[in-house]
Amino acid sequence: MISLVEYSKDVKFSKIAHNYGKYWYKFRNNKLSLLGLGLIILFIALAALAPWISPYPSSAGLYVNFANSLKPPSLAHPFGTDELGRDVLTRVIFGFRYSFTLVGVVLGITVIPGVTLGLVAGYYVKRWFSVLIMRMADIFVAVPPLLLALAVASVMRPTLLHVMLAISLAWWPWYTRLVYSQTTTIRNEDFVRAARLMGASPIHIMFSEILPNELGSILTKISLDAGWVILIGAALSFVGLGAPPPTPDLGTMISEGSIYLPNFWWISVFPAIAVVLVILAFNLLGDGIRDMFSSSIR
Amino acid sequence: MDEGAERILEVKNIMVGYKVYEGELKVLREVSFYVLKGEKVGIIGESACGKTTAMKTVMRILPSNSIVWGGQVLYKGKNMLAMSKKDVTSLRKHNLSMIFQDPSSALNPVFKIRQQMYDIIKYSSDERLTKEEIHERAIHYLKEAALPEVERILDSYPFQLSGGMKQRVNIAMSLVSARELLIADEPGTALDVTIEDQIMRLLKTIVEREHISIILITHSLGVVKGFVDRVYVMYAGTIVEVAPTKSLFSNPLHPYTRMLMDSVPRLIGGGVPEGIPGVVPSYLDPPKGCRFITRCPFRMDVCGQSPPDLREIDQGHYVACYLYNEGRS
Amino acid sequence: MNYAVNYVLKRLAYGIISLFGLSILVFVLARVLPGTPVDLARLALGPNASISAINTFIDELHLNAPLPLQYLYWIEGIFTGNWGISLVTKRNVLTDVIEFLPATLDLLIMTAIIILLISVPLGLVAGRMQNTFVDNVIRVITYVGIAVPSFVVAILLQLFLGYDLHLFPIIGQLSPGIAPPPHITGLYLIDGLITGDFGAWVNALWHLILPSFSLALGPIAQETRILRAAVVENQNRDFTLAETSHGLPEGLLTTRYLLKPSIIPMLTVYALDVSSVIANAFLVELIFDWPGFSRYGLNAMLSKDLNAIIAVVLVAGILFIIANTLVDFTVSRLDPRVSEEMGD
Numbered sequence: 001m002i003s004l005v006e007y008s009k010d011v012k013f014s015k016i017a018h019n020y021g022k023y024w025y026k027f028r029n030n031k032l033s034l035l036g037l038g039l040i041i042l043f044i045a046l047a048a049l050a051p052w053i054s055p056y057p058s059s060a061g062l063y064v065n066f067a068n069s070l071k072p073p074s075l076a077h078p079f080g081t082d083e084l085g086r087d088v089l090t091r092v093i094f095g096f097r098y099s100f101t102l103v104g105v106v107l108g109i110t111v112i113p114g115v116t117l118g119l120v121a122g123y124y125v126k127r128w129f130s131v132l133i134m135r136m137a138d139i140f141v142a143v144p145p146l147l148l149a150l151a152v153a154s155v156m157r158p159t160l161l162h163v164m165l166a167i168s169l170a171w172w173p174w175y176t177r178l179v180y181s182q183t184t185t186i187r188n189e190d191f192v193r194a195a196r197l198m199g200a201s202p203i204h205i206m207f208s209e210i211l212p213n214e215l216g217s218i219l220t221k222i223s224l225d226a227g228w229v230i231l232i233g234a235a236l237s238f239v240g241l242g243a244p245p246p247t248p249d250l251g252t253m254i255s256e257g258s259i260y261l262p263n264f265w266w267i268s269v270f271p272a273i274a275v276v277l278v279i280l281a282f283n284l285l286g287d288g289i290r291d292m293f294s295s296s297i298r
Numbered sequence: 299m300d301e302g303a304e305r306i307l308e309v310k311n312i313m314v315g316y317k318v319y320e321g322e323l324k325v326l327r328e329v330s331f332y333v334l335k336g337e338k339v340g341i342i343g344e345s346a347c348g349k350t351t352a353m354k355t356v357m358r359i360l361p362s363n364s365i366v367w368g369g370q371v372l373y374k375g376k377n378m379l380a381m382s383k384k385d386v387t388s389l390r391k392h393n394l395s396m397i398f399q400d401p402s403s404a405l406n407p408v409f410k411i412r413q414q415m416y417d418i419i420k421y422s423s424d425e426r427l428t429k430e431e432i433h434e435r436a437i438h439y440l441k442e443a444a445l446p447e448v449e450r451i452l453d454s455y456p457f458q459l460s461g462g463m464k465q466r467v468n469i470a471m472s473l474v475s476a477r478e479l480l481i482a483d484e485p486g487t488a489l490d491v492t493i494e495d496q497i498m499r500l501l502k503t504i505v506e507r508e509h510i511s512i513i514l515i516t517h518s519l520g521v522v523k524g525f526v527d528r529v530y531v532m533y534a535g536t537i538v539e540v541a542p543t544k545s546l547f548s549n550p551l552h553p554y555t556r557m558l559m560d561s562v563p564r565l566i567g568g569g570v571p572e573g574i575p576g577v578v579p580s581y582l583d584p585p586k587g588c589r590f591i592t593r594c595p596f597r598m599d600v601c602g603q604s605p606p607d608l609r610e611i612d613q614g615h616y617v618a619c620y621l622y623n624e625g626r627s
Numbered sequence: 628m629n630y631a632v633n634y635v636l637k638r639l640a641y642g643i644i645s646l647f648g649l650s651i652l653v654f655v656l657a658r659v660l661p662g663t664p665v666d667l668a669r670l671a672l673g674p675n676a677s678i679s680a681i682n683t684f685i686d687e688l689h690l691n692a693p694l695p696l697q698y699l700y701w702i703e704g705i706f707t708g709n710w711g712i713s714l715v716t717k718r719n720v721l722t723d724v725i726e727f728l729p730a731t732l733d734l735l736i737m738t739a740i741i742i743l744l745i746s747v748p749l750g751l752v753a754g755r756m757q758n759t760f761v762d763n764v765i766r767v768i769t770y771v772g773i774a775v776p777s778f779v780v781a782i783l784l785q786l787f788l789g790y791d792l793h794l795f796p797i798i799g800q801l802s803p804g805i806a807p808p809p810h811i812t813g814l815y816l817i818d819g820l821i822t823g824d825f826g827a828w829v830n831a832l833w834h835l836i837l838p839s840f841s842l843a844l845g846p847i848a849q850e851t852r853i854l855r856a857a858v859v860e861n862q863n864r865d866f867t868l869a870e871t872s873h874g875l876p877e878g879l880l881t882t883r884y885l886l887k888p889s890i891i892p893m894l895t896v897y898a899l900d901v902s903s904v905i906a907n908a909f910l911v912e913l914i915f916d917w918p919g920f921s922r923y924g925l926n927a928m929l930s931k932d933l934n935a936i937i938a939v940v941l942v943a944g945i946l947f948i949i950a951n952t953l954v955d956f957t958v959s960r961l962d963p964r965v966s967e968e969m970g971d
């Protein structure tokens with residue numbers, strides 16, 4: 001006879017494996033989501049390999065070559081060159097690097113604390129610290145994220161780190177709220193009561209019982225958020241509160257290039273297309289993840 | 299039965315299913331039934347046996363992922379499946395309607411009963427009615443459904459009413475447009491047993507008084523016995539037995555019907571033991587022959603080869619089973 | 628009815644508390660983040676400020692007092708109309724706000740209207756015609772619409788519809804030579820209507836279209852998707868099937884019985900989006916040279932004009948809370964179940 005604990009572990013694992021198979025099957029069926037996933041992987045690869053695959057790596061840093069400036073797209077420079085003679089294609093690829101770093105850091109900083117706070121607030125609802133957490137979250141939420149990020153960034157020196165911090169500060173409460181509202185419902189379910197009766201610790205209940213049920217919406221939100229973070233990062237750079245020059249950032253490129261419109265359109269247009277594609281890809285991916293976890297999809 | 303009476307509804311060999319991620323669910327296989335004018339017909343079967351699908355096919359309210367492979371739905375001779383939307387709407391306005399299983403989900407939650415009743419009455423009538431006329435008719439139908447305090451109910455939202463009251467409201471709404479045929483999909487299942495009893499009595503009184511034909515869907519043998527004239531037994535999307543009520547209960551022929559009757563105490567709310575993989579046939583890949591083959595204690599080789607026809611064994615009593623098919627031509 | 632009123636009062640009280648919390652947050656950010664009081668002074672006055680200027684600054688703003696006391700001074704200032712002096716305009720920030728806010732409100736109202744006018748029909752049509760060609764086209768539009776940042780849309784619109792095709796004006800609120808309507812609220816949309824100055828009103832409307840549309844595109848895409856999803860879900864519910872089987876015509880079904888329950892989830896997001904317009908307007912106002920509150924805020928941020936920054940964030944927060952309360956109220960009128968469930 002297998003002990004009850006071992007048996008339940010086996011059953012749980014095989015169930016998870018089976019479920020993941022089903023999830024992947026559901027995901028695979030949605031061509032748009034696959035497109036999104038493919039694009040993201042492509043962009044991440046580009047970003048990671050930027051120094052090695054970009055044609056003119058020096059364009060990403062302090063580089064000036066007026067002889068070569070404002071050249072339209074050609075074989076040598078598929079995206080043309082900007083006003084300082086830098087290769088736009090290279091800067092776009094490095095721009096991806098910056099964007100993805102931004103996404104990684106911001107989401108990395110915000111998701112784990114945000115989700116944890118939401119779990120705690122939701123599980124211990126009605127206790128004083130739960131109320132405190134949620135009121136704090138409500139306050140941060142009252143200001144649109146872009147505005148808060150702008151405001152915070154403006155009072156600090158404009159470095160990469162500060163930009164990330166500014167955006168993170170505006171971001172964490174959304175996860176807390178999402179997790180909180182779901183946790184307050186789930187905690188009343190029978191299986192949570194059963195776990196409590198069996199003597200499971202609150203930490204176990206929160207992270208091993210409640211959290212897995214919320215993974216679907218959390219993952220969806222992460223994917224959709226990635227798009228928003230990039231958007232806000234671009235907006236911040238556009239107004240000059242983002243990464244300082246000469247950091248190649250898509251938003252800055254759009255902004256700096258916009259004065260050269262419409263004649264030297266490639267300086268702005270290619271970064272703009274890049275931004276749109278990245279955000280689009282994350283949205284498609286996010287939709288696919290949401291459909292994957294949705295039980296009403298037939 | 300009354301042979302000369304008109305067949306209000308005749309469904310012939312409909313094959314209906316759904317498209318899902320894993321493939322196609324071939325639910326209804328050559329399902330045929332009819333209802334005479336003024337007749338009370340019952341359809342019995344477990345959950346997911348296709349009863350609701352069949353009714354939705356008749357009313358043409360199938361979801362967007364449904365597939366209709368063939369068959370006809372003849373309402374007074376005209377095929378509803380081939381009709382224009384306008385004609386179907388006209389039928390729904392004047393002749394037929396449906397009552398759903400869960401009274402709560404069948405009423406639009408953000409509108410007062412008054413608004414919903416008024417609109418149904420207004421659009422069911424071909425002539426223009428004044429506001430007072432509409433209001434009077436609304437009260438009339440609500441009273442027919444034995445609802446007290448009609449004014450208060452009109453001013454209520456669905457969530458403010460009890461289950462029994464909601465179901466009566468549904469009945470009232472259906473009566474507006476179902477002057478000839480009423481389809482009742484498990485009207486009492488979601489209610490307490492005593493309330494269910496009230497609702498069933500109400501329905502019986504109304505349809506008998508107004509000579510409305512009714513198709514009653516249920517999984518409860520007890521409900522069927524006291525109510526309908528004739529019964530169809532469905533299993534896994536096929537009709538396995540048809541008989542007048544008395545005949546069905548005194549002499550159940552199909553093995554499935556017999557098992558139903560034998561296990562009456564365990565049946566209500568439970569059904570024949572399921573949950574063991576492979577026992578209930580999957581609609582994705584249903585058996586070629588008789589669909590009861592996986593659970594029939596009397597199965598023979600011939601059962602798996604092709605579906606058995608419905609044969610008349612006794613007067614008006616048909617069964618689709620190879621046990622009774624020796625000597626078929 | 629009492630329930631609804633109670634509910635709204637409750638949400639309003641909630642909002643006011645959030646506002647106080649917001650003020651504390653903003654205050655802390657503005658006073659604490661830059662560093663020491665001297666850092667703060669340097670930030671505000673510039674790196675070359677004299678010692679005496681710095682000291683005066685510190686004294687005036689009570690920067691050496693304990694933080695809670697500073698907050699009280701500051702709150703007192705807010706309520707008495709002393710919002711501090713802007714470093715850029717050298718006036719009371721409140722005056723600045725009153726001057727620049729109406730232009731942004733014009734934008735806000737126009738954007739809010741455009742969003743509803745477009746996303747409601749699109750969402751209904753897409754939902755009812757699920758998986759048809761029309762639906763797919765609409766879905767593609769929404770995907771793209773969400774992905775394109777508002778400032779990119781603004782630049783593109785300005786370029787193509789403004790420069791190239793000369794269909795719309797490129798910058799400003801009014802064409803040169805047209806006088807603004809008599810000043811009652813400051814909002815051209817309202818003042819023009821009230822005083823009957825239709826010439827100015829129409830001109831102002833024309834100028835509003837491009838910037839409003841740039842701001843509206845993202846929200847339109849978002850709301851259309853949500854409405855569509857809600858319609859798709861609701862049309863498979865029993866009540867829709869029941870209404871159909873009772874013979875209600877399809878048009879009535881869509882525009883009344885499907886619309887009402889489906890629009891409720893959309894409205895919550897709508898509130899969020901409309902209040903975000905204030906933030907997103909920063910970029911669009913810049914591009915269209917719009918003399919609005921957001922651009923004022925942006926300048927404030929670039930110039931490290933602390934008092935102005937605080938004011939901008941605060942006002943944005945207030946508008947957000949007002950918008951939310953309005954939507955909460957509307958939702959509670961639409962969905963009777965909401966006001967019944969009191970308490971979180």
